[in-house]
Amino acid sequence: MNAKKKVLITGSAGQLGYELQRTAPNMLQVIAVDRTQLDISDAKAVDTWVAEHRPDAIINAAAYTAVDQAETEQALASAINEQGAKNLAQAALVQGAKLLQVSTDFVFSGDAHSPIPVTAVCQPQGFYGESKLRGEQAVQEILDDQAFIIRTAWLYSAHGNNFVKTMLRLMTEREELGVIADQVGTPTWAHGLATALWRALEADATGIHHWSDAGVASWYDFAQAIMEEGEALGLLEKPITLKPLTTDEYPTPASRPAYSVLDKTTTWQALGLEGQHWRVALRKMMTELTKRD
Numbered sequence: 001m002n003a004k005k006k007v008l009i010t011g012s013a014g015q016l017g018y019e020l021q022r023t024a025p026n027m028l029q030v031i032a033v034d035r036t037q038l039d040i041s042d043a044k045a046v047d048t049w050v051a052e053h054r055p056d057a058i059i060n061a062a063a064y065t066a067v068d069q070a071e072t073e074q075a076l077a078s079a080i081n082e083q084g085a086k087n088l089a090q091a092a093l094v095q096g097a098k099l100l101q102v103s104t105d106f107v108f109s110g111d112a113h114s115p116i117p118v119t120a121v122c123q124p125q126g127f128y129g130e131s132k133l134r135g136e137q138a139v140q141e142i143l144d145d146q147a148f149i150i151r152t153a154w155l156y157s158a159h160g161n162n163f164v165k166t167m168l169r170l171m172t173e174r175e176e177l178g179v180i181a182d183q184v185g186t187p188t189w190a191h192g193l194a195t196a197l198w199r200a201l202e203a204d205a206t207g208i209h210h211w212s213d214a215g216v217a218s219w220y221d222f223a224q225a226i227m228e229e230g231e232a233l234g235l236l237e238k239p240i241t242l243k244p245l246t247t248d249e250y251p252t253p254a255s256r257p258a259y260s261v262l263d264k265t266t267t268w269q270a271l272g273l274e275g276q277h278w279r280v281a282l283r284k285m286m287t288e289l290t291k292r293d
Contacts, residue, residue: 004029006212007201008097010040010057010088011062021196022264024184025202031055031204035062040084050091056097057201063132068253070128075193077131077179082215085135090141097259098204099143100197105153107133110257114205118151118208136208148200149208150193150267151230154222156213157190158288163219167226170290181220181244185260186212189281199271214275223281227274229286 005028011017024030031053038049040062050058062082064070085101092099100138104127107122124130139147156162170177188211196211217225223242230236247256268275 005056005175005194005253006052006054007170008050008058008203010038010058010060010084012037013160014061014063015155015160015162016061016193017252018159019190019196020155021032023191023194023198024269025198034192041079041086043083043087043090046087047090047094050095050097055097056093057100058088058092059100059102059197059201060085061102063102064106065128065150066129067126067256070131071126071253073273074131075125075151077127078134082129082134082138082174083129086138086142089139089147092147093142098146098148098201099139100134100148100150100186100200100271101139102193102197103136103149104129104132105151105257105260105262108149108257108260110183110255110259112259113263115263116210116259117212118266122136128254129229146206148205150200150211151195151208151262152188152193152211154185154187155193156187156285157272158285159190159290163187164226164282164285167223168230168235171227171236174240176241176243177223178243178245178250179223180221180247180250180256183256183260184216184218184244184256185223185257186215186262187217187278187282188212189276189278191277191285192281196267196271196273199269199273203268203271205270209267209270210264211267212262212264213278213281214264215277215279216261224279226286229283232288233286235289236284 109123
């Protein structure tokens with residue numbers, strides 16, 4: 001009997017790491033580690049771990065994602081998002097393992113007016129996006145076109161901290177809430193992204209890809225949907241007043257893309273998957289929340 005293929009998942013404590021573990025195919029042996037078990041910014045530690053465990057594939061779901069704090073914690077953001085990706089790519093090269101690297105819509109300027117293709121010019125507007133882009137570039141330099149890089153946006157899950165859970169909490173605490181209405185993108189259930197990554201591994205897909213759910217929304221639209229679904233599912237007792245805000249009315253240390261709708265058509269074709277509308281995915285995730293203590 002052939003031994004199961006071994007897959008290393010970094011960032012196991014995060015939203016995507018959680019979803020990757022719960023959707024992992026049975027025919028694989030999954031080893032999921034968080035930063036306390038493997039610090040990917042430590043090249044020696046990565047080399048030693050990979051040499052010892054000899055994974056057939058590595059899914060890098062570890063990331064520094066504090067967008068505003070990245071402006072003042074540049075060294076830490078770089079260590080995880082750039083150096084960490086580089087260390088994993090180098091170890092994958094030596095081991096002969098497949099690397100699947102997760103990136104972000106923040107590599108783009110946000111100035112587009114139609115879904116952004118994978119070939120679009122990258123021009124990050126903040127250090128978080130810059131660090132993730134450098135991570136992409138490091139992976140490509142080391143593994144050429146053999147790695148699988150997937151950019152995503154507006155990620156949420158029943159696990160961890162995210163916009164959906166923050167909105168639900170605030171909607172129970174307040175009578176009125178202001179939400180940005182002039183930044184447009186697509187919410188992405190981490191469960192769907194995890195499924196896409198497993199499919200990519202199965203298909204031995206390579207190159208740069210985009211993934212989010214289907215459709216378009218502003219943060220205001222997203223919040224309105226969360227409120228409606230939350231009330232319907234019994235997660236909220238009553239609706240509150242939502243006020244649309246402009247970006248200028250809610251300044252943040254780091255710039256956010258005004259438009260970050262990713263073009264997923266080539267990814268859907270390559271992986272043989274169909275896009276699920278973000279509202280459908282949101283309902284599924286929020287239904288999960290009703291089953292938790």
